[in-house]
Amino acid sequence: MLSIVVEQPHRMAVRERADPSPAAGEVRVRVRLAGICGSDLHIFHGKNPFATYPRVIGHEFAGHIDAVGAGVSADRIGERVVVDPVIRCGQCHACRIGRHNVCQRLQVIGVHRDGGFSQFACVPADNAYAVPAGMPTASAAVIETFAVAANATHRTGVLPTDVALIYGAGPVGLNLLQVLKGVYGVRTFITDHVDERLALARGCGAEEDEVINTAREPLARALARRGVAGGPTLIFDAVCHPAILEEAVALAAPAGRIGVLGFSATPSALPQQALTSKELTLYASRLNCAMFPTVIDWITRGRVDPGRIVTHQIPFRDVADAFALSESQPRACCKVLLDLSEDA
Missing domain, CATH: 3.40.50.720 (NAD(P)-binding Rossmann-like Domain)
Incomplete structure (x- = not known):
């Protein structure tokens, strides 16, 4: 597979990497679209205190499940999904009181572990939410920002x-x-x-x-x-x-x-x-705390429209141009999505 890797601050490249296999309790997502966030730019510039390198960045992404790990129903294969990047331990004080977005051992997909700027990404099955039929993939890809x-x-x-x-x-x-x-x-x-x-x-x-x-x-x-x-x-x-x-x-x-x-x-x-x-x-x-179902419901009922903030979709191989656009052209763009489809 191809992945966008920030190898160290200020150095990013599209690299060929082995296809990942989902572990127990995980699904593998074939990523279709991924949004560029300010935090991705911060990681690229070495200004995110939580990131380590090398890192496949990207925490806003949607696609479909193409493989599942042990303990996950095979019925989920083919399901269109959006991924909540917040992974919690479930045991610390914050998790016990329902504030798992500030978990003491918090992991964020695309920051602490590899993320969605890749043709495939393995994520916990519970973090992959089904996208309702008829919802454009571009709208699904920015659900995280609404969360x-x-x-x-x-x-x-x-x-x-x-x-x-x-x-x-x-x-x-x-x-x-x-x-x-x-x-x-x-x-x-x-x-x-x-x-x-x-x-x-x-x-x-x-x-x-x-x-x-x-x-x-x-x-x-x-x-x-x-x-x-x-x-x-x-x-x-x-x-x-x-x-x-x-x-x-x-x-x-x-x-x-x-x-x-x-x-x-x-x-x-x-x-x-x-x-x-x-x-x-x-x-x-910080981030979101189990807000994906709420946002999906809002979109389904027409209360919000994520597509209104999407201004550009750019092939993932042109990621350097996409970053430059996001960073230096606030008059020309708002939310930029990377297209990770096979022909991008």
Whole structure:
């Protein structure tokens, strides 16, 4: 089989490797499409603290099961599936209380073990979820990104009276927008400094007055002009620049909640007085916690449409070009998928 291997930071190649065989309790997935995530770029650049090398990256992928290991029904062969990359130990404190996405011995497919940028990938059978008939493979391939948004909104909760604000109209921010608008029906503002990303936000359900280009208008003034008295009650930081969290604390309404997605090694200077005086709650959110069935249900019922964020499908042999596009052309692309079909 062919696999995209990050051999060491800044060095990546398509390599011929032996076809894997599924172990007991595993299935082998013939990968069709795999999404490029910011964390894949971080691994390539040596900036992901959890990755080891060499590594086949990719944690967003869909395909079909073509082989099963011992203990897995052969009836699953041929099943179209999407893979949840979160693998837990099931024994630590986090797992025992149902928070297996922060398992003490967490493994993430594509980070701690080889992932989906390969023609074949072996994964635990329980991590391979059946894709409903009629769902495009491109939509299935980005279910993981919607599961991240589902986890974040599950952590913070969403009230019918909430006024929400999302920092960043990248894939995660746009997915949060679809969830907040399509599932919960709350008024949601989204910010970015790239007009093309804000155009995608309109396509994901944002009203014209709900998109704010912060390169042209200070956020506090923009919200006030739109009648958000007292500040948003629910804020999501999908950018994770330290200054954003500081601003979010200043903007949030009393009793507001702030969800933080992603990693930044640079600390934020949060004013304790603002946190305490407004009794704000900060929710960190990592990966997803058993959210794939929820997202599949949302898609089936037409509450969200993953295909809205997919802008490119590129043959996997052109992975270097795909990475360059993802990284340097935010005006031209959003979610880029690698096509791992046999003729790609």
